[in-house]
Amino acid sequence: MRYPTALVALIRELGRLPGIGPKSAQRLAFYLFDQPEHDVRRLADAIRDAKASLDRCPVCYNVMTRGEPSCAVCSDRQRDRSLLCVVEQPADVLAIERSGEYQGLYHVLHGALSPMNGIGPDQLTIPALMARLDSDTIHEVILATSTTVEGEATAMYLAKQVGEGRVEVSRIAYGLPMGGDLEYADEVTLGRAISHRRPL
Amino acid sequence: MRYPTALVALIRELGRLPGIGPKSAQRLAFYLFDQPEHDVRRLADAIRDAKASLDRCPVCYNVMTRGEPSCAVCSDRQRDRSLLCVVEQPADVLAIERSGEYQGLYHVLHGALSPMNGIGPDQLTIPALMARLDSDTIHEVILATSTTVEGEATAMYLAKQVGEGRVEVSRIAYGLPMGGDLEYADEVTLGRAISHRRPL
Numbered sequence: 014m015r016y017p018t019a020l021v022a023l024i025r026e027l028g029r030l031p032g033i034g035p036k037s038a039q040r041l042a043f044y045l046f047d048q049p050e051h052d053v054r055r056l057a058d059a060i061r062d063a064k065a066s067l068d069r070c071p072v073c074y075n076v077m078t079r080g081e082p083s084c085a086v087c088s089d090r091q092r093d094r095s096l097l098c099v100v101e102q103p104a105d106v107l108a109i110e111r112s113g114e115y116q117g118l119y120h121v122l123h124g125a126l127s128p129m130n131g132i133g134p135d136q137l138t139i140p141a142l143m144a145r146l147d148s149d150t151i152h153e154v155i156l157a158t159s160t161t162v163e164g165e166a167t168a169m170y171l172a173k174q175v176g177e178g179r180v181e182v183s184r185i186a187y188g189l190p191m192g193g194d195l196e197y198a199d200e201v202t203l204g205r206a207i208s209h210r211r212p213l
Numbered sequence: 214m215r216y217p218t219a220l221v222a223l224i225r226e227l228g229r230l231p232g233i234g235p236k237s238a239q240r241l242a243f244y245l246f247d248q249p250e251h252d253v254r255r256l257a258d259a260i261r262d263a264k265a266s267l268d269r270c271p272v273c274y275n276v277m278t279r280g281e282p283s284c285a286v287c288s289d290r291q292r293d294r295s296l297l298c299v300v301e302q303p304a305d306v307l308a309i310e311r312s313g314e315y316q317g318l319y320h321v322l323h324g325a326l327s328p329m330n331g332i333g334p335d336q337l338t339i340p341a342l343m344a345r346l347d348s349d350t351i352h353e354v355i356l357a358t359s360t361t362v363e364g365e366a367t368a369m370y371l372a373k374q375v376g377e378g379r380v381e382v383s384r385i386a387y388g389l390p391m392g393g394d395l396e397y398a399d400e401v402t403l404g405r406a407i408s409h410r411r412p413l
Protein backbone atom coordinates (compact mmCIF):
# COMPACT_ATOMS: atom_id res chain seq x y z
CA MET A 14 0.00 0.00 0.00
CA ARG A 15 1.26 3.50 -0.79
CA TYR A 16 0.64 6.22 1.78
CA PRO A 17 -0.69 9.61 0.59
CA THR A 18 2.11 11.91 -0.61
CA ALA A 19 1.24 14.65 1.87
CA LEU A 20 1.54 12.22 4.76
CA VAL A 21 4.89 10.88 3.57
CA ALA A 22 6.17 14.46 3.19
CA LEU A 23 5.02 15.37 6.70
CA ILE A 24 6.66 12.30 8.26
CA ARG A 25 9.89 13.11 6.39
CA GLU A 26 9.96 16.75 7.53
CA LEU A 27 9.14 15.91 11.17
CA GLY A 28 11.85 13.23 11.10
CA ARG A 29 14.48 15.87 10.31
CA LEU A 30 13.99 17.49 13.73
CA PRO A 31 16.59 16.67 16.37
CA GLY A 32 15.58 13.89 18.76
CA ILE A 33 12.66 12.81 16.56
CA GLY A 34 13.23 9.42 14.93
CA PRO A 35 11.15 7.80 12.17
CA LYS A 36 8.71 6.23 14.67
CA SER A 37 8.12 9.48 16.55
CA ALA A 38 7.72 11.37 13.27
CA GLN A 39 5.05 8.91 12.18
CA ARG A 40 3.26 9.13 15.52
CA LEU A 41 3.31 12.94 15.41
CA ALA A 42 2.03 12.96 11.82
CA PHE A 43 -0.94 10.75 12.69
CA TYR A 44 -1.57 12.84 15.79
CA LEU A 45 -1.71 16.00 13.68
CA PHE A 46 -4.01 14.26 11.19
CA ASP A 47 -6.45 13.65 14.08
CA GLN A 48 -6.36 17.24 15.39
CA PRO A 49 -8.81 20.00 14.40
CA GLU A 50 -7.66 21.95 11.33
CA HIS A 51 -7.54 25.14 13.39
CA ASP A 52 -4.97 23.73 15.85
CA VAL A 53 -2.77 22.31 13.11
CA ARG A 54 -2.79 25.59 11.23
CA ARG A 55 -1.79 27.41 14.41
CA LEU A 56 1.27 25.16 14.75
CA ALA A 57 2.25 25.68 11.10
CA ASP A 58 1.80 29.43 11.46
CA ALA A 59 3.83 29.55 14.68
CA ILE A 60 6.73 27.80 12.95
CA ARG A 61 6.60 30.07 9.92
CA ASP A 62 6.09 33.26 11.94
CA ALA A 63 8.87 32.47 14.38
CA LYS A 64 11.35 32.04 11.56
CA ALA A 65 10.15 35.14 9.74
CA SER A 66 9.96 37.44 12.75
CA LEU A 67 13.01 36.41 14.77
CA ASP A 68 16.59 37.46 14.23
CA ARG A 69 19.93 37.45 16.01
CA CYS A 70 20.68 40.48 18.15
CA PRO A 71 23.47 42.41 16.36
CA VAL A 72 25.16 43.07 19.71
CA CYS A 73 25.05 39.78 21.65
CA TYR A 74 23.64 37.33 19.04
CA ASN A 75 20.82 36.26 21.34
CA VAL A 76 17.40 35.78 19.75
CA MET A 77 15.30 38.94 19.27
CA THR A 78 12.29 40.20 17.35
CA ARG A 79 13.36 41.14 13.81
CA GLY A 80 13.59 44.86 13.15
CA GLU A 81 14.36 45.88 16.72
CA PRO A 82 17.75 47.54 17.36
CA SER A 83 18.84 44.89 19.90
CA CYS A 84 17.50 42.10 22.13
CA ALA A 85 15.54 42.54 25.37
CA VAL A 86 18.68 42.19 27.52
CA CYS A 87 20.95 44.49 25.50
CA SER A 88 18.29 47.21 25.33
CA ASP A 89 17.49 47.02 29.06
CA ARG A 90 19.10 50.07 30.70
CA GLN A 91 18.84 48.41 34.15
CA ARG A 92 21.40 45.68 33.35
CA ASP A 93 24.93 45.82 34.68
CA ARG A 94 27.06 46.72 31.65
CA SER A 95 30.33 45.80 33.32
CA LEU A 96 29.53 42.05 33.35
CA LEU A 97 29.44 39.84 30.25
CA CYS A 98 28.36 36.19 30.37
CA VAL A 99 29.47 34.08 27.39
CA VAL A 100 27.18 31.12 26.55
CA GLU A 101 26.91 28.63 23.70
CA GLN A 102 23.21 28.88 22.84
CA PRO A 103 20.23 31.26 23.19
CA ALA A 104 18.61 28.54 25.34
CA ASP A 105 21.44 29.01 27.85
CA VAL A 106 20.50 32.69 28.22
CA LEU A 107 16.97 31.61 29.07
CA ALA A 108 18.26 29.13 31.65
CA ILE A 109 20.48 31.70 33.35
CA GLU A 110 17.70 34.31 33.32
CA ARG A 111 15.43 31.81 35.07
CA SER A 112 17.97 31.43 37.88
CA GLY A 113 17.49 35.12 38.70
CA GLU A 114 21.15 35.30 39.80
CA TYR A 115 22.54 37.39 36.97
CA GLN A 116 21.97 41.01 35.99
CA GLY A 117 24.73 41.56 33.43
CA LEU A 118 24.87 41.23 29.65
CA TYR A 119 25.36 38.16 27.47
CA HIS A 120 27.27 37.01 24.42
CA VAL A 121 25.95 33.98 22.52
CA LEU A 122 28.62 32.02 20.63
CA HIS A 123 26.14 29.82 18.72
CA GLY A 124 28.21 26.72 19.32
CA ALA A 125 31.50 25.62 20.81
CA LEU A 126 34.94 25.16 19.28
CA SER A 127 35.25 21.80 17.59
CA PRO A 128 38.25 21.53 15.26
CA MET A 129 37.21 17.95 14.36
CA ASN A 130 33.99 19.34 12.87
CA GLY A 131 35.67 22.34 11.28
CA ILE A 132 34.32 24.79 13.87
CA GLY A 133 36.99 27.35 14.73
CA PRO A 134 36.68 30.84 16.27
CA ASP A 135 35.49 32.33 12.96
CA GLN A 136 32.56 29.92 12.72
CA LEU A 137 31.36 31.20 16.10
CA THR A 138 30.74 34.81 17.19
CA ILE A 139 34.20 35.01 18.80
CA PRO A 140 35.52 37.82 16.55
CA ALA A 141 32.46 39.89 17.50
CA LEU A 142 33.08 39.09 21.17
CA MET A 143 36.67 40.36 20.91
CA ALA A 144 35.53 43.55 19.20
CA ARG A 145 32.96 44.02 21.96
CA LEU A 146 35.59 43.70 24.68
CA ASP A 147 37.79 46.29 22.98
CA SER A 148 35.10 48.92 22.74
CA ASP A 149 32.76 48.23 25.61
CA THR A 150 32.41 48.98 29.28
CA ILE A 151 32.99 45.36 30.32
CA HIS A 152 35.15 44.61 33.36
CA GLU A 153 34.51 40.90 33.80
CA VAL A 154 33.78 38.07 31.39
CA ILE A 155 32.06 35.00 32.88
CA LEU A 156 32.68 31.93 30.73
CA ALA A 157 29.46 29.90 30.96
CA THR A 158 30.02 27.46 28.13
CA SER A 159 28.91 23.92 28.93
CA THR A 160 31.09 21.48 30.89
CA THR A 161 31.49 19.14 27.91
CA VAL A 162 34.90 18.56 26.31
CA GLU A 163 34.11 21.15 23.64
CA GLY A 164 32.63 23.67 26.08
CA GLU A 165 35.71 23.34 28.29
CA ALA A 166 38.07 23.79 25.35
CA THR A 167 36.14 26.87 24.25
CA ALA A 168 36.36 28.33 27.78
CA MET A 169 40.13 27.67 27.88
CA TYR A 170 40.60 29.28 24.48
CA LEU A 171 38.57 32.35 25.44
CA ALA A 172 40.32 32.67 28.81
CA LYS A 173 43.61 32.88 26.97
CA GLN A 174 42.35 35.38 24.39
CA VAL A 175 40.49 37.60 26.83
CA GLY A 176 43.07 37.29 29.61
CA GLU A 177 45.61 39.18 27.52
CA GLY A 178 43.52 42.34 27.86
CA ARG A 179 42.43 44.42 30.83
CA VAL A 180 39.29 42.36 31.46
CA GLU A 181 38.87 39.86 34.30
CA VAL A 182 37.90 36.33 33.33
CA SER A 183 35.98 33.81 35.41
CA ARG A 184 34.44 30.38 34.84
CA ILE A 185 31.07 29.24 36.27
CA ALA A 186 31.54 26.98 39.29
CA TYR A 187 31.87 23.21 38.99
CA GLY A 188 30.40 21.06 41.73
CA LEU A 189 27.49 18.98 42.87
CA PRO A 190 24.07 19.85 41.47
CA MET A 191 21.60 21.00 44.15
CA GLY A 192 19.40 18.20 45.44
CA GLY A 193 21.94 15.67 44.23
CA ASP A 194 22.89 12.59 46.23
CA LEU A 195 26.64 12.22 46.69
CA GLU A 196 26.59 8.55 45.82
CA TYR A 197 25.06 9.24 42.41
CA ALA A 198 27.54 11.95 41.41
CA ASP A 199 30.14 10.88 38.85
CA GLU A 200 33.74 10.81 40.04
CA VAL A 201 34.89 13.81 37.96
CA THR A 202 32.14 16.05 39.36
CA LEU A 203 32.81 14.85 42.88
CA GLY A 204 36.55 15.41 42.48
CA ARG A 205 35.91 18.97 41.31
CA ALA A 206 33.45 19.56 44.15
CA ILE A 207 36.14 18.60 46.66
CA SER A 208 39.09 20.43 45.08
CA HIS A 209 36.95 23.58 44.59
CA ARG A 210 35.57 23.48 48.15
CA ARG A 211 34.79 26.83 49.78
CA PRO A 212 35.36 27.95 53.37
CA LEU A 213 32.12 28.50 55.31
CA MET B 214 14.01 39.30 30.38
CA ARG B 215 11.00 38.79 28.11
CA TYR B 216 11.43 36.46 25.15
CA PRO B 217 10.10 37.58 21.73
CA THR B 218 6.36 36.81 21.32
CA ALA B 219 6.91 34.70 18.22
CA LEU B 220 9.36 32.48 20.08
CA VAL B 221 7.05 32.05 23.06
CA ALA B 222 4.18 31.15 20.69
CA LEU B 223 6.32 28.56 18.89
CA ILE B 224 7.47 26.93 22.14
CA ARG B 225 3.85 26.80 23.33
CA GLU B 226 2.57 25.19 20.10
CA LEU B 227 5.41 22.64 19.94
CA GLY B 228 4.79 21.80 23.60
CA ARG B 229 1.23 20.72 22.77
CA LEU B 230 2.50 17.80 20.70
CA PRO B 231 2.41 14.39 22.38
CA GLY B 232 5.71 13.30 23.92
CA ILE B 233 7.20 16.81 23.66
CA GLY B 234 7.62 18.47 27.05
CA PRO B 235 8.52 22.11 27.74
CA LYS B 236 12.28 21.44 27.53
CA SER B 237 12.04 19.61 24.20
CA ALA B 238 9.73 22.29 22.82
CA GLN B 239 12.27 24.95 23.72
CA ARG B 240 15.12 22.95 22.20
CA LEU B 241 13.15 22.41 18.97
CA ALA B 242 12.22 26.10 18.78
CA PHE B 243 15.86 27.20 19.06
CA TYR B 244 16.84 24.52 16.56
CA LEU B 245 14.31 25.88 14.06
CA PHE B 246 15.55 29.43 14.71
CA ASP B 247 19.03 28.27 13.64
CA GLN B 248 17.87 26.52 10.45
CA PRO B 249 17.74 28.13 6.98
CA GLU B 250 14.39 29.84 6.29
CA HIS B 251 13.78 27.50 3.36
CA ASP B 252 13.89 24.36 5.54
CA VAL B 253 11.66 25.84 8.22
CA ARG B 254 9.11 26.91 5.65
CA ARG B 255 9.10 23.40 4.19
CA LEU B 256 8.21 21.96 7.61
CA ALA B 257 5.43 24.52 8.13
CA ASP B 258 4.07 23.82 4.65
CA ALA B 259 4.21 20.04 5.16
CA ILE B 260 2.14 20.38 8.34
CA ARG B 261 -0.42 22.65 6.74
CA ASP B 262 -0.63 20.66 3.49
CA ALA B 263 -0.97 17.33 5.25
CA LYS B 264 -3.94 18.57 7.24
CA ALA B 265 -5.53 20.22 4.21
CA SER B 266 -5.03 17.36 1.78
CA LEU B 267 -5.66 14.30 3.96
CA ASP B 268 -8.99 12.83 4.94
CA ARG B 269 -10.45 9.70 6.45
CA CYS B 270 -11.44 7.00 3.97
CA PRO B 271 -15.27 6.86 3.99
CA VAL B 272 -15.13 3.04 3.87
CA CYS B 273 -12.45 1.98 6.38
CA TYR B 274 -11.52 5.31 8.06
CA ASN B 275 -7.84 4.90 7.23
CA VAL B 276 -5.97 8.01 6.08
CA MET B 277 -6.31 8.92 2.38
CA THR B 278 -5.75 11.83 0.02
CA ARG B 279 -8.76 14.17 0.21
CA GLY B 280 -11.10 13.99 -2.77
CA GLU B 281 -10.39 10.39 -3.67
CA PRO B 282 -13.28 7.92 -3.43
CA SER B 283 -11.47 5.66 -0.94
CA CYS B 284 -8.03 4.86 0.48
CA ALA B 285 -5.24 2.97 -1.33
CA VAL B 286 -6.21 -0.34 0.31
CA CYS B 287 -9.99 -0.10 -0.24
CA SER B 288 -9.56 0.89 -3.88
CA ASP B 289 -7.02 -1.89 -4.60
CA ARG B 290 -8.89 -4.59 -6.57
CA GLN B 291 -6.16 -7.15 -5.74
CA ARG B 292 -7.00 -7.25 -2.02
CA ASP B 293 -8.92 -10.15 -0.49
CA ARG B 294 -12.37 -8.70 0.22
CA SER B 295 -13.40 -11.58 2.49
CA LEU B 296 -10.93 -10.61 5.25
CA LEU B 297 -11.30 -7.55 7.47
CA CYS B 298 -8.66 -6.52 9.99
CA VAL B 299 -9.84 -4.14 12.75
CA VAL B 300 -7.18 -1.83 14.19
CA GLU B 301 -7.16 1.15 16.53
CA GLN B 302 -5.10 3.65 14.52
CA PRO B 303 -3.99 4.42 10.95
CA ALA B 304 -0.40 3.81 12.13
CA ASP B 305 -1.40 0.20 12.87
CA VAL B 306 -2.40 -0.26 9.22
CA LEU B 307 1.06 0.91 8.21
CA ALA B 308 2.68 -1.53 10.67
CA ILE B 309 0.66 -4.51 9.39
CA GLU B 310 1.30 -3.55 5.75
CA ARG B 311 5.03 -3.54 6.49
CA SER B 312 4.83 -7.12 7.75
CA GLY B 313 3.72 -8.20 4.26
CA GLU B 314 1.58 -10.95 5.85
CA TYR B 315 -1.85 -9.55 5.14
CA GLN B 316 -3.75 -9.03 1.90
CA GLY B 317 -7.25 -8.26 3.19
CA LEU B 318 -9.08 -5.02 4.03
CA TYR B 319 -8.96 -2.88 7.17
CA HIS B 320 -11.25 -1.01 9.51
CA VAL B 321 -9.74 1.76 11.64
CA LEU B 322 -11.58 2.41 14.92
CA HIS B 323 -9.66 5.62 15.76
CA GLY B 324 -9.26 4.61 19.37
CA ALA B 325 -10.31 1.90 21.82
CA LEU B 326 -13.28 1.62 24.17
CA SER B 327 -12.62 3.48 27.41
CA PRO B 328 -15.77 4.08 29.48
CA MET B 329 -13.69 5.95 32.09
CA ASN B 330 -12.84 8.55 29.45
CA GLY B 331 -16.32 8.61 27.96
CA ILE B 332 -15.33 6.64 24.86
CA GLY B 333 -18.07 4.17 23.95
CA PRO B 334 -18.84 2.43 20.63
CA ASP B 335 -20.41 5.60 19.18
CA GLN B 336 -17.22 7.63 19.74
CA LEU B 337 -15.34 5.10 17.61
CA THR B 338 -16.19 3.87 14.09
CA ILE B 339 -17.93 0.79 15.49
CA PRO B 340 -21.40 1.61 14.08
CA ALA B 341 -19.80 1.94 10.61
CA LEU B 342 -18.01 -1.39 11.15
CA MET B 343 -21.31 -3.11 11.94
CA ALA B 344 -22.96 -1.63 8.86
CA ARG B 345 -20.02 -2.84 6.79
CA LEU B 346 -20.34 -6.38 8.08
CA ASP B 347 -24.05 -6.43 7.22
CA SER B 348 -23.60 -5.34 3.64
CA ASP B 349 -20.15 -6.54 2.65
CA THR B 350 -18.48 -9.67 1.37
CA ILE B 351 -16.55 -10.25 4.59
CA HIS B 352 -16.19 -13.77 5.97
CA GLU B 353 -13.66 -13.22 8.73
CA VAL B 354 -12.92 -10.34 11.06
CA ILE B 355 -9.42 -10.27 12.60
CA LEU B 356 -9.38 -8.22 15.79
CA ALA B 357 -5.97 -6.52 15.83
CA THR B 358 -6.55 -3.96 18.56
CA SER B 359 -3.60 -3.53 20.89
CA THR B 360 -2.95 -5.85 23.83
CA THR B 361 -3.51 -3.11 26.40
CA VAL B 362 -6.43 -3.30 28.84
CA GLU B 363 -8.50 -1.04 26.59
CA GLY B 364 -7.51 -2.82 23.39
CA GLU B 365 -8.42 -6.17 24.95
CA ALA B 366 -11.78 -4.87 26.18
CA THR B 367 -12.50 -3.51 22.70
CA ALA B 368 -11.64 -6.87 21.12
CA MET B 369 -13.92 -8.70 23.59
CA TYR B 370 -16.77 -6.26 22.91
CA LEU B 371 -16.39 -6.59 19.14
CA ALA B 372 -16.10 -10.39 19.33
CA LYS B 373 -19.46 -10.47 21.09
CA GLN B 374 -21.11 -8.05 18.65
CA VAL B 375 -19.70 -9.60 15.49
CA GLY B 376 -19.98 -13.18 16.74
CA GLU B 377 -23.76 -12.93 16.68
CA GLY B 378 -23.71 -12.73 12.88
CA ARG B 379 -22.51 -15.12 10.17
CA VAL B 380 -18.95 -13.77 10.23
CA GLU B 381 -15.99 -15.62 11.78
CA VAL B 382 -14.00 -13.71 14.41
CA SER B 383 -10.33 -14.14 15.30
CA ARG B 384 -7.80 -12.34 17.48
CA ILE B 385 -4.15 -11.74 16.55
CA ALA B 386 -1.83 -14.21 18.30
CA TYR B 387 -0.32 -13.49 21.70
CA GLY B 388 3.16 -14.79 22.39
CA LEU B 389 6.84 -14.03 22.52
CA PRO B 390 8.13 -11.30 20.22
CA MET B 391 10.63 -12.59 17.63
CA GLY B 392 14.24 -12.18 18.70
CA GLY B 393 13.10 -11.96 22.31
CA ASP B 394 14.99 -13.62 25.14
CA LEU B 395 12.74 -15.78 27.32
CA GLU B 396 14.19 -14.41 30.54
CA TYR B 397 13.22 -10.84 29.60
CA ALA B 398 9.61 -11.66 28.70
CA ASP B 399 7.04 -10.55 31.27
CA GLU B 400 5.11 -13.33 33.02
CA VAL B 401 1.76 -12.60 31.33
CA THR B 402 3.26 -12.81 27.85
CA LEU B 403 5.16 -15.97 28.75
CA GLY B 404 2.02 -17.54 30.25
CA ARG B 405 0.11 -16.80 27.04
CA ALA B 406 2.95 -18.13 24.90
CA ILE B 407 2.79 -21.45 26.78
CA SER B 408 -0.98 -21.82 26.94
CA HIS B 409 -1.31 -20.88 23.24
CA ARG B 410 1.49 -23.23 22.15
CA ARG B 411 1.17 -24.81 18.70
CA PRO B 412 2.01 -28.35 17.57
CA LEU B 413 4.98 -28.53 15.20
